[in-house]
Amino acid sequence: MKLFDYQRADTPEQAAASAVAPGTRFIAGGTNLLDLMKLQVETPERLVDVSRLELAKIETREDGGVTIGAMVPNSDLAADPHVIRNYPVLSRALLAGATGQLRNKATTGGNLLQRTRCYYFYDVATPCNKREPGSGCSAIGGVNRILAILGTSDQCIATHPSDMAVAMRALDATIVTVKADGDRRRIPMAEFHRLPGDRPHIDTILEQGELITHVELPSPPPGGRHAYRKVRDRASYAFALVSVAAVIEVEDGRIAKAALAFGGLAHKPWRDPEVEHILIGQTPGKALFEAAADALVRDARGFGHNDFKIPLARRTLIATLQDLTGGR
Amino acid sequence: MFGLGKSHTNSLRMDAPQPTSLLDIGAQNVIGKPLDRYEGPLKVSGRALYSAEYVFPDMAYGVLVGARRGAGRVVSIDAEAVTSLPGVIDVVTDFKTFIRNPGQGGETEAPTQGVEEIVYFGQVIAIVLAESYEAARDAAIRLPVEYEEAAGRFDFAAHKHETDVPPENNTPAHFGQGDLDQAMAEAAFTVDASFTTPSQNSAAMEPHASVAMWDEDRLTLYGSYQIPTKDAMQLADALGVGKDQVRIVSHFVGGGFGSKLGIAPETTAAAIAAKRLGRPVKAVMLRQQVFDATVRRSNTEQRIRLAADAHGRLIGIGHETLTSNLPGEDYFEPAGIGTHFLYPGEHRLITHDQVRLNLVLSGSMRAPGEAVGMLALETAMDMLAEQMAIDPVELRRRNEPLLDPEKNVPYSSRSLRECLDLGAQTFGWDARETRPAQRREGEWLIGMGMAAAARSNLLQSEEAKVRIEPSGRAVIETAMTDIGTGTYSVLSQIAGELLGLDPRSVDVRLGDSDMPASGGSGGSWGACGSGSAVYLACEELRRQLAKTLGVEPGAMTLKDGLAIAQNKSMPLAELVGDGIEAMGAISPGKQKDAVTQASYGAHFAEVAVNAVTGEVRVRRMLGVFAAGRILNEKTARSQCLGGMTFGIGAALTEELLHDGRTGKLVNRDLAEYHIPVNADVPQLEVLFVAERDQHSNPLHAKGLGELGISGAGAAITNAIYNACGVRVRDYPLTLDKILPGLPDL
Structure with a gap:
């Protein structure tokens, strides 16, 4: 681990202001950053510790939605009665992630900022455009079984590893931040994470020093059915090969609402409006689900070892829709 | 003393x-009793000192430096670039003496030395010493090294037709008896199937670690090793000192599974650094280095041929294997070792050919030979049973030899049939559907499988x-x-x-x-x-x-x-x-030669295969074993549970992934090298069949530690076939291999 300065912030504004200098990173649970620092994948000059900020509350707003403090541990969020009752997809996604020990330490804000689990990103002995811009992508032409099939670029095929973020994407969460200059902004989940393009080293649209303070969930979808289905290589402590966060509402025999987000497929939690458009207003049934699944993978591209993710994503979506609607 | x-x-x-x-x-009546672990209280209270936990005054911390090329030569190491960092003491290497490839089990001479030439990615080339572990690790990662790169042999598939015959090693590389081709031609039923198994890592919880200190010319090394007597001889020979000048202390070892049979590169690095510095030196391998630079179980490619008469009795058996190792290394994975004695058949062909690759040393990992050989053999037996439409248990019962089919000598003791019968009865084997893909619970396809277990007694x-x-x-x-x-x-x-x-x-x-x-x-x-x-x-x-x-x-x-x-x-x-x-x-x-000595058992598994995704979850397993006298029923049972858990990993998840372009191992931590976690290990049961073996030793006991893994994975593979009708022969059986065989939704 390279030597670094360490500073503890008293308020979110102070934390943001302290982190304006390049080379500064926030640290909260440290479940990802510390590993990366030990390996020197991340070599921050300075850490601003935000773990003691008073941002560990889950509050229900008047509109019925909830505001989640960025420091709320994953375990607490998953076990919150309001979340379990009204946003079960989120609770299930959280519990599908990592291990009990990690969930106790990992925070809501930190979970959104996890870095990819691409093998090559983790190893400073190999080129990686995400770790070292311009050095090349080792995963293309290398071992890429766990990597992306959607939204890739010729510079990066990494995936975002979070389960929680996939559920938040389906729930249309909003990320609330404070910037180094004290300004606040509200970022729709759809815009928060980036695709790799030609700048794969940048995961999100956050500016240097910008601190996540809260995540807001809109008022709960009435009557929707929720599912989080995670497909993985072992029963626990494995990242998603494919995951689906789904909220589906059926009214009078037709699909009234559909929110579908996917993990394990792309550089960000993936959501495709066309997939949902195909479903809405229609009678649940196998042909319909197959059409939606076809749309999901229409532009998918495999890189050899991960070709299987295309049929796997397709089947997982169809089964999830069958499960939630009873349509066969 | x-x-x-x-x-x-x-x-x-x-x-x-x-x-x-x-x-x-004996009148004390304690032998065999399931007594709690003698050292248990020390372990759970943290008083059992493992190698990495020794601390001595004035001790320096060393972190190893691994080569970032898969083949070539070290041209220069720029030590000065890091010795100015705070806390860094020195960079030490000895191109001649540092160990290049770890030692094999039981050897008493130095393993392959010399680290200027690079023969695998991650090979240890130097050690950085500092006043703290963190400072040493920082400098080790940052140390500039200039390489001259050479072409390497990294891809098994590309080189598998260039083989050599390795020297005999526990088992002869090639063995033939009778005429297998003729037997195949005349047999009523035949199976001819190829299998692959991947390279694996022991993944012991405790990383390799050495703390070295010299007293005048005598070295004491606190090291995590399985055979201190012989490891001290290996180390003395490597360092060029007398046997009595090296002492290795390994009071507690946090799992070895073969990876700590012979000395690994941190031993010579710590010893040489301690000598140069005149201080005790601690060298603990990073988890990634345990994967990169200790030992792997070789990948294998195996062809099994079974020739059976109309009653299902084997008249011929073939087990031809390809394995890999570094150039110049004698060890080969003896994948056919169990096939020599497990089943009868006059016509036999068991071969081992080696492919030379620039990948980390292959050596012994839990049940070398049987662990991977039986993944192939016992799956082929299941295929034969299916072809004959007889119960797989019955097929094994019909193939109990009276004498060793090659040596023509009796078995010292062999209770395989008792294990099969007790296992089938206890497990509820008669509830198994004989045709595959008959039992479904929601999305899950349920199946049962079994396999024999056998492991040589040494x-x-x-x-x-x-x-x-x-x-x-x-x-x-x-x-x-x-x-x-x-x-x-x-x-x-x-x-x-x-x-x-x-x-x-x-x-x-x-x-x-x-x-x-x-x-x-x-x-x-x-x-x-x-x-x-x-x-x-x-x-x-x-x-x-x-x-x-x-x-x-x-x-x-x-x-x-x-x-x-x-x-x-x-x-x-x-x-x-x-x-x-x-x-x-x-x-x-x-x-040793008057009788054939081995332990036997039978594995039964029930699995669920997800009809949508191909995910496999083991639901329950039973292992019934006979290994002579059981000395402590509790620790013996734990050994078998651990072996069966290894079997789950071998069948479903464990695989070292090497980048075919560079030889670089890419999944080199416990997040990405998938051993089973608790949630993957269901209800496991172990039963012992009473047995005594008067040929083995005066205890009348036989080896047990590796019996539990032998055959365990094949029981799972066979259960998967029974569940969903998909027969995968390339291990591990990850969902991507099962998916193409699943029916449409």
Whole structure:
């Protein structure tokens, strides 16, 4: 681990202001950053510790939605009665992630900022455009079984590893931040994470020093059915090969609402409006689900070892829709 | 260390069977009992010191530097670029002496040395020393090294047609008998199937670690090793010093599974650095380095041919294997070893050919040979049973040989049929659907599978010293280790049984190469070998006690610290005066070839395969085993549970992934090298079939530690086929391989 300065912030504004200098990173649970620092994948000059900020509350707003403090541990969020009752997809996604020990330490804000689990990103002995811009992508032409099939670029095929973020994407969460200059902004989940393009080293649209303070969930979808289905290589402590966060509402025999987000497929939690458009207003049934699944993978591209993710994503979506609607 | 020289040695070479065992007449009644682990309280309270936990005054911390090329040469190392960093002391290397490839188990000479030439990615080329571990790790990652890159052989598929025949190693590389082709042509039923298994890593919880300190010209190395006696000889030879100048201490080993049989690169690095610095040096491998630079189980490609008559009796059996190792290394994964003796058949062909690759050394990992060989053989047997439309258990029952089919000698003991029958009955095997894909629960397809288990029984030369103290307590000393297996417990029970002592009145001292020589932990020989040495020492002590009492040993009973003879009893403490001691020594003899020695068992598994995704979840497993006398039912059971869990990993998840362009291992931590986690391991049950083996040793016990893995994965593979009708022959059976065979939604 390279030597670094360490500073503890008293308020979110102070934390943001302290982190304006390049080379500064926030640290909260440290479940990802510390590993990366030990390996020197991340070599921050300075850490601003935000773990003691008073941002560990889950509050229900008047509109019925909830505001989640960025420091709320994953375990607490998953076990919150309001979340379990009204946003079960989120609770299930959280519990599908990592291990009990990690969930106790990992925070809501930190979970959104996890870095990819691409093998090559983790190893400073190999080129990686995400770790070292311009050095090349080792995963293309290398071992890429766990990597992306959607939204890739010729510079990066990494995936975002979070389960929680996939559920938040389906729930249309909003990320609330404070910037180094004290300004606040509200970022729709759809815009928060980036695709790799030609700048794969940048995961999100956050500016240097910008601190996540809260995540807001809109008022709960009435009557929707929720599912989080995670497909993985072992029963626990494995990242998603494919995951689906789904909220589906059926009214009078037709699909009234559909929110579908996917993990394990792309550089960000993936959501495709066309997939949902195909479903809405229609009678649940196998042909319909197959059409939606076809749309999901229409532009998918495999890189050899991960070709299987295309049929796997397709089947997982169809089964999830069958499960939630009873349509066969 | 207590007095040398005055103890009598009771030696036994296993030339003849041992019809009686003193363990059957001991009065203490502790042998075989499921006693808690002797060292358990030390471990759970953190007082059991593992190698990396030793701290000495003025100790420097070393972190190894791995090569970032898969083949080539080190041109230069820019030490000055890092020695100016705070806390960094020096960068040390010795191109000639540093170990390049770790040692193999049981060797007493230095492993391959010389690190200027790079033959695999991650090969250790230097060690960085600092005042703290963190400073050393920082500098080790940042150390600039200039390389001259060479073309390497990284891709097994690309080179698999360029093979050589390795030298004999436990089993001959090539063996042929009769005419297998002819048998295949004449057989009523045949199977001809190819399988692949990937490279694997032992993934022991404790990383390799050495703390080296010199006292004048004598080195003491606290190292996590399985065979201190021989590892000290390897290290002495590597360093070019006398055998008596190196001492290795391994009181506790946090799992080895073969990866700590021979010395790894951190030993010479720590020893040389400690000498140069004149300070103790600690070198603990990073988790990634354990994967990169210790030892792997070789990948294999295996072709199985089975030729059976109309009744399902095998008339021919073929097991042709390809494995890989570094150029110049003799060891080969003996994937066909179990096939030599498990099933009959006059016509036989068992071969091992080696492909030379620039990937980290391949060596022994838990049940070398059987663990991967039986993944192929026992799946092929399932295919044969299906083809004949007979029960797979029945197929095995019909193939119980009376004599070893190659050596034409009897089996020392073989209770495979009893294991099969008890297992089938206990597991509820008769509920299995004979045709695949018949049982569905929601999205899950349910199936059952089984496989036989077999593992060769081996014996090493072993010595142990046992003393009865004036207090009446006994002390055992041997260089044998406890790598989590239960050695401390079983040795205390053997001495307790034979000397009439509560095992808690027996002090067991292990894991020090200055102690009586031991073959160590490996090959499932540890408990039988070191236990026999303790047995022989105790037998001699019993003679001495009887002599003092003036009776024949058989007329004396030892129980609860008392010697009882002629209706009188006397405390041992009074009998032994200043203490008595004896040495026991056992060595292999004619029984090795006069009979075929192995342990046997049967695995049963029930799995669920997700019809949508191909995910496999093991629901329950039963292992029934017969391994001669069981010395401690609890630690024995734990060994079998661990082996079966390894079997789940081998079947479903474990695979080292190398980048075919560079030879670089890419999944080199426990997040991405998938061993089973708790949620993957369901209800496992273990049963033992009572057995005694008078050919193996005076304990009448056989090896057990590797039996549980042998065949376990094949039971799962067969259960997957029974569940969903998909027969995958490329291990591990990850969902991407099952998916294409699943029906449409």
